[in-house]
Amino acid sequence: METFFNPRSVAVIGASNSPFNLGSTICRALSEFSPYDGQVYAVNRKGESVHGCQGYVAVTDIPEEVDLGVIITPAKVVPAFVRQCGEKGIRHIVIESSGFSEGGQEGSAMQEEIDEAARTYGMRIMGPNCLGVLNTRNKFCCFYGIQKDNFDSFIQDNGTISYVIQSGGIVVIVLESFVADVVRANKIVSIGNKSDIDEADMLEYFNRDDSTEVIGMYLENIKDGRKFLETAKRMTKPVIAFKVGRTSEGSRAAQSHTAGMANNDLIFDNACKQGGIIRAQSISELHSLPKIFTHMPPLKGKRIAVFTNSGAFGGITADLLVEAGLEMARLSPETQEKLSRTGQIFNVANPIDLGPALSMQTFLEIFDILLSSDEVDGLLPVPSLWHPMVIDAIIELTKKCQVYKKPAAIYTPNAVHKTVAYRQQYHVPLFESPEEAVRALSVSYQYWHHMAMKEESSCRRSYEMQRHGESGLYQSMIQSA
Amino acid sequence: METFFNPRSVAVIGASNSPFNLGSTICRALSEFSPYDGQVYAVNRKGESVHGCQGYVAVTDIPEEVDLGVIITPAKVVPAFVRQCGEKGIRHIVIESSGFSEGGQEGSAMQEEIDEAARTYGMRIMGPNCLGVLNTRNKFCCFYGIQKDNFDSFIQDNGTISYVIQSGGIVVIVLESFVADVVRANKIVSIGNKSDIDEADMLEYFNRDDSTEVIGMYLENIKDGRKFLETAKRMTKPVIAFKVGRTSEGSRAAQSHTAGMANNDLIFDNACKQGGIIRAQSISELHSLPKIFTHMPPLKGKRIAVFTNSGAFGGITADLLVEAGLEMARLSPETQEKLSRTGQIFNVANPIDLGPALSMQTFLEIFDILLSSDEVDGLLPVPSLWHPMVIDAIIELTKKCQVYKKPAAIYTPNAVHKTVAYRQQYHVPLFESPEEAVRALSVSYQYWHHMAMKEESSCRRSYEMQRHGESGLYQSMIQSA
Numbered sequence: 035m036e037t038f039f040n041p042r043s044v045a046v047i048g049a050s051n052s053p054f055n056l057g058s059t060i061c062r063a064l065s066e067f068s069p070y071d072g073q074v075y076a077v078n079r080k081g082e083s084v085h086g087c088q089g090y091v092a093v094t095d096i097p098e099e100v101d102l103g104v105i106i107t108p109a110k111v112v113p114a115f116v117r118q119c120g121e122k123g124i125r126h127i128v129i130e131s132s133g134f135s136e137g138g139q140e141g142s143a144m145q146e147e148i149d150e151a152a153r154t155y156g157m158r159i160m161g162p163n164c165l166g167v168l169n170t171r172n173k174f175c176c177f178y179g180i181q182k183d184n185f186d187s188f189i190q191d192n193g194t195i196s197y198v199i200q201s202g203g204i205v206v207i208v209l210e211s212f213v214a215d216v217v218r219a220n221k222i223v224s225i226g227n228k229s230d231i232d233e234a235d236m237l238e239y240f241n242r243d244d245s246t247e248v249i250g251m252y253l254e255n256i257k258d259g260r261k262f263l264e265t266a267k268r269m270t271k272p273v274i275a276f277k278v279g280r281t282s283e284g285s286r287a288a289q290s291h292t293a294g295m296a297n298n299d300l301i302f303d304n305a306c307k308q309g310g311i312i313r314a315q316s317i318s319e320l321h322s323l324p325k326i327f328t329h330m331p332p333l334k335g336k337r338i339a340v341f342t343n344s345g346a347f348g349g350i351t352a353d354l355l356v357e358a359g360l361e362m363a364r365l366s367p368e369t370q371e372k373l374s375r376t377g378q379i380f381n382v383a384n385p386i387d388l389g390p391a392l393s394m395q396t397f398l399e400i401f402d403i404l405l406s407s408d409e410v411d412g413l414l415p416v417p418s419l420w421h422p423m424v425i426d427a428i429i430e431l432t433k434k435c436q437v438y439k440k441p442a443a444i445y446t447p448n449a450v451h452k453t454v455a456y457r458q459q460y461h462v463p464l465f466e467s468p469e470e471a472v473r474a475l476s477v478s479y480q481y482w483h484h485m486a487m488k489e490e491s492s493c494r495r496s497y498e499m500q501r502h503g504e505s506g507l508y509q510s511m512i513q514s515a
Numbered sequence: 516m517e518t519f520f521n522p523r524s525v526a527v528i529g530a531s532n533s534p535f536n537l538g539s540t541i542c543r544a545l546s547e548f549s550p551y552d553g554q555v556y557a558v559n560r561k562g563e564s565v566h567g568c569q570g571y572v573a574v575t576d577i578p579e580e581v582d583l584g585v586i587i588t589p590a591k592v593v594p595a596f597v598r599q600c601g602e603k604g605i606r607h608i609v610i611e612s613s614g615f616s617e618g619g620q621e622g623s624a625m626q627e628e629i630d631e632a633a634r635t636y637g638m639r640i641m642g643p644n645c646l647g648v649l650n651t652r653n654k655f656c657c658f659y660g661i662q663k664d665n666f667d668s669f670i671q672d673n674g675t676i677s678y679v680i681q682s683g684g685i686v687v688i689v690l691e692s693f694v695a696d697v698v699r700a701n702k703i704v705s706i707g708n709k710s711d712i713d714e715a716d717m718l719e720y721f722n723r724d725d726s727t728e729v730i731g732m733y734l735e736n737i738k739d740g741r742k743f744l745e746t747a748k749r750m751t752k753p754v755i756a757f758k759v760g761r762t763s764e765g766s767r768a769a770q771s772h773t774a775g776m777a778n779n780d781l782i783f784d785n786a787c788k789q790g791g792i793i794r795a796q797s798i799s800e801l802h803s804l805p806k807i808f809t810h811m812p813p814l815k816g817k818r819i820a821v822f823t824n825s826g827a828f829g830g831i832t833a834d835l836l837v838e839a840g841l842e843m844a845r846l847s848p849e850t851q852e853k854l855s856r857t858g859q860i861f862n863v864a865n866p867i868d869l870g871p872a873l874s875m876q877t878f879l880e881i882f883d884i885l886l887s888s889d890e891v892d893g894l895l896p897v898p899s900l901w902h903p904m905v906i907d908a909i910i911e912l913t914k915k916c917q918v919y920k921k922p923a924a925i926y927t928p929n930a931v932h933k934t935v936a937y938r939q940q941y942h943v944p945l946f947e948s949p950e951e952a953v954r955a956l957s958v959s960y961q962y963w964h965h966m967a968m969k970e971e972s973s974c975r976r977s978y979e980m981q982r983h984g985e986s987g988l989y990q991s992m993i994q995s996a
Binding site for chain 1: 681682683684685687688691692694695733735759760761762763764765766767768769797798799821825826827828829830831832833834836837838843866899928929930931932933935936947948949950
């Protein structure tokens with residue numbers, strides 16, 4: 035699988051100098067936008083070079099060894115090129131062309147030809163009908179159609195969030211959103227019709243990949259429900275997955291897009307629950323939620339303390355927290371007394387209404403009191419940024435969260451364009467709405483709880499094994515059932 | 516009520532030159548930021564002038580007539596100033612001070628003193644514990660603490676959306692959001708503890724106000740359930756209302772903020788249903804939804820056609836539409852045939868997948884086919900802005916919607932900061948997420964349907980009255996029950 039993200043050499047099959055040629059945009063990105071240092075070859079009818087990439091008429095004409103074939107030609111010639119790749123000894127192929135099983139009977143027949151060739155030559159295939167692969171570490175990118183300004187802004191940092199995305203449009207939204215967020219993408223793969231490599235293979239790969247902290251998925255269908263479930267159950271990293279097809283209309287629409295049998299939403303939902311996968315409620319959660327995992331410790335209980343200097347948000351967040359299955363922390367008289375002593379607080383019961391005038395020192399004392407209290411598992415701060423001091427206080431809060439090992443999902447009550455600008459400027463993990471902040475706390479707890487239960491049951495199992503051997507384990511399982 | 520928004524003269528009681536004095540920020544806004552041309556007086560212990568506003572020790576010392584008193588002093592002296600206003604003949608008072616019924620027994624006693632004075636002198640009171648009033652038409656603003664840059668950006672245009680908002684923090688979010696949207700605020704009132712004037716009074720006023728097209732509300736409680744319901748039933752403009760206190764925790768939190776009995780969520784919800792008021796699901800809907808009413812014709816049926824050049828959004832929006840109670844329009848073979856003839860469309864069944872390459876002409880033809888079809892009630896376009904032509908096409912679409920009298924809720928698949936920037940630059944009514952676009956269609960239909968039913972039942976009633984007189988109406992009501 036590594037070869038898809040780190041090929042030493044690539045043949046872009048179908049890249050030419052014709053106007054509107056999509057393959058040429060891949061050659062351009064790899065040779066002109068990117069510092070990618072592998073060899074790139076172009077394969078086209080004339081054997082012409084494209085954007086400085088040496089051209090050949092056939093893959094088999096390339097004199098050097100080729101790691102990866104990227105095919106972006108009309109569908110009808112794809113099977114022949116796949117066989118050519120096989121002849122050349124290429125074992126990894128990305129097929130970006132569309133017009134296969136998503137396009138009726140003729141397409142399905144060609145798809146079978148490809149599968150046959152893959153078996154014959156022992157090739158692994160990504161696609162068809164996909165956007166390709168992006169690796170921000172080595173700047174390898176075979177997304178067709180990518181423009182220079184997008185490439186530069188998308189590729190700039192080494193992120194830790196990797197994605198399996200069954201659609202190019204979603205890739206763009208995620209990468210665009212990261213430009214104004216505190217996390218960045220690591221690797222992205224668009225798996226299209228997944229004739230060979232599917233979402234479960236990619237989950238497995240990203241789970242082992244050292245540079246991946248959180249995995250995101252956009253799916254239109256599940257290829258193999260049992261395989262997906264078994265893989266999900268082995269995950270040791272947070273996975274956030276959005277799937278279309280909750281309704282029959284959504285399924286039908288997805289089917290025309292990437293050729294899946296989309297009627298397996300229940301199977302997917304069940305796999306998410308059993309595997310501790312977070313089912314995203316909107317596309318935006320794919321990019322908004324990862325930061326609660328990368329930038330904050332996990333939420334290990336349900337009791338949340340809210341504090342705000344905009345009184346309305348006490349009630350708004352209390353409603354949202356309770357509806358999300360979390361709880362408003364009950365602060366003891368002792369804790370309330372400590373809070374009172376910090377300064378002019380309007381209301382020391384949770385939600386804590388800070389009132390408008392507070393010093394940095396008061397903020398820091400409040401953070402310590404709440405984070406150190408065993409009545410509180412996490413924070414939902416809603417501070418108005420009426421003074422530069424408040425943003426400094428927020429930055430200190432993010433550090434204290436690491437010290438006390440409790441998370442804060444911070445929302446500043448602003449128009450979204452202002453929040454995004456603050457987040458970008460100060461590089462703090464701000465959420466864009468109170469709903470998003472509450473959801474972040476909720477998924478943090480959900481994931482922590484799943485992993486804790488899993489560990490507990492695995493400990494219990496190994497304890498029983500040690501104590502009684504296999505049969506003892508069996509006995510104890512029967513008793514607990 | 517008009518005097519609150521258009522006073523010819525104002526006394527700011529409690530405005531002084533002491534550091535951190537909030538009243539002085541009102542004097543500053545009215546005399547330095549705003550071209551407001553009424554008289555502004557300051558009342559304070561020393562009788563000193565504040566930001567060029569003539570100062571007096573007592574309200575009764577002001578030689579000219581005063582239309583409006585704005586009181587922003589410590590709570591304990593408020594009752595005395597209210598009586599002074601009464602003596603002076605002021606009949607309209609905004610009390611911005613806090614510390615009344617939201618602040619325990621002592622506060623409640625002071626509140627009663629104020630109510631007593633109001634009865635004695637026949638005064639109308641806004642507040643206490645409120646931010647005040649903003650009228651963008653005459654630039655009158657008595658919000659305390661407002662800064663120059665906010666004032667300039669909030670006040671710039673004459674908008675048509677008026678708000679009743681029981682919290683200052685929410686006012687800021689709404690006004691900040693409008694800076695990057697296609698609609699603007701008209702009048703805003705923050706009603707606080709509403710000892711006298713309540714949400715129903717303001718609904719009534721804004722419904723009659725010629726410059727108000729849509730009404731927004733943020734409420735922490737309902738003062739008088741029956742009055743609210745009766746007023747709601749008389750509304751002839753769309754009302755979008757958010758209320759906290761859906762849970763007991765939310766109610767409790769709201770109570771400490773603005774002193775309401777917040778346990779009347781069911782009464783509120785019922786009044787919304789009966790009165791055709793749209794209950795906002797988040798604060799952001801208060802500013803995101805009005806544009807579907809101001810910039811698009813109403814949705815008069817449930818059948819929506821989706822078209823996109825980012826295939827994933829076919830499935831995503833189909834799920835959302837069905838979940839919102841709307842329908843994917845079924846396009847007849849004839850309509851699909853017409854669509855095919857426009858150019859290289861990937862998929863002519865709804866959701867229509869445009870594919871990446873389309874000309875302006877093709878876009879316009881598609882708009883005409885869909886908007887003129889009696890199989891379609893409204894559109895949900897999800898166009899990628901891959902080329903400047905696409906934004907030109909969207910602008911044409913907004914015009915065609917007016918011609919065909921059908922709405923389009925447009926979402927461009929981008930990161931939210933990009934969408935907001937496009938909306939601001941091109942002044943087109945873009946929604947920020949597919950969820951928001953679907954919600955806009957849904958509330959447009961909900962409001963239209965409510966008004967249509969209301970009109971129908973009123974027609975039926977007057978028809979029966981004409982035909983049979985009162986007793987005949989009664990008979991027909993019994994029969995239809």
